[in-house]
Amino acid sequence: MNKLRIGVDLAHKLIQVCSSTNNKVHSNNEMTLQQFSEYLASLSPSTIIFEACASANYWHQFATSLGHNSLLISARLVMSVRQSQKTDKNDALAVLQASLLPDVHFITAKSINEQQAQSMLKLREHSVKQKVALKNQLSGLLREFNISSGRSICQFVGTIQDALENAENGFCDAFVNNNRRTKWGQILTSDIKLMWQPYKLLLKCW
Structure with a gap:
């Protein structure tokens, strides 16, 4: 069974969630903070990649507590990977794509x-x-x-x-x-x- 891999673009009130399986994107949706919390809780253990930003450590801790493999990735790397204009959808997709690069270095999250x-x-x-x-x-x-x-x-x-x-x-x-x-x-x-x-x-x- 292919494990779900999710790229997340965090914001103050809305969160963009781009999910894929077997390197194929099948959704890229906007969620409220509450919806995203419930979404993570409903998933089987998955790989969740967050762009490193102000609230990334909180969401990393939350996702990890639910059994997910949570990773933080550099915003600079995400910016270099993004191929189109800056939008929430494109950012979430770029987070996902950046996480698949060979020898990518993930940021150590804080407790x-x-x-x-x-x-x-x-x-x-x-x-x-x-x-x-x-x-x-x-x-x-x-x-x-x-x-x-x-x-x-x-x-x-x-x-x-x-x-x-x-x-x-x-x-x-x-x-x-x-x-x-x-x-x-x-x-x-x-x-x-x-x-x-x-x-x-x-x-x-x-």
Whole structure:
């Protein structure tokens, strides 16, 4: 019995599904996410090829849990194989065709734990960039009052504390209290330990 082989072009709301048996295409249909879930659940174990994209790991995990042989293929390879204009049908067909190339290299899918780890690390990188941007902005504001700060974060935090507490700077109470609540205060409460929080959470995922 020939095993079903399916090329899938994933999208946000609709999924294009191109199926074949013995290298012969017999359907290329559009499905909603719910329809595609039910379709996978109704199939006997088959080979499902997904173009690597944002939701590919989720669908890989779902298909694998149903007993299918799930594979991820490079979007760049799919693009090079596609012979006609870019449409969902042509993309799904190209996914299928690309998977049949000799010596094709499939992409290693991520587990849900690996996805969580990646998400937390990306959020940490974003937090670091925000902290650097905030420090640079505050440095500029301090210079407007002729206040210079050290380069290290500890020296910088100390400079802000001294600036807000030093009566000789002539800052009024409203200015001091407001800046403690807003951006000036954020750099003080943004403890460096928070930078490492994702790693603590990551350890709990494994």
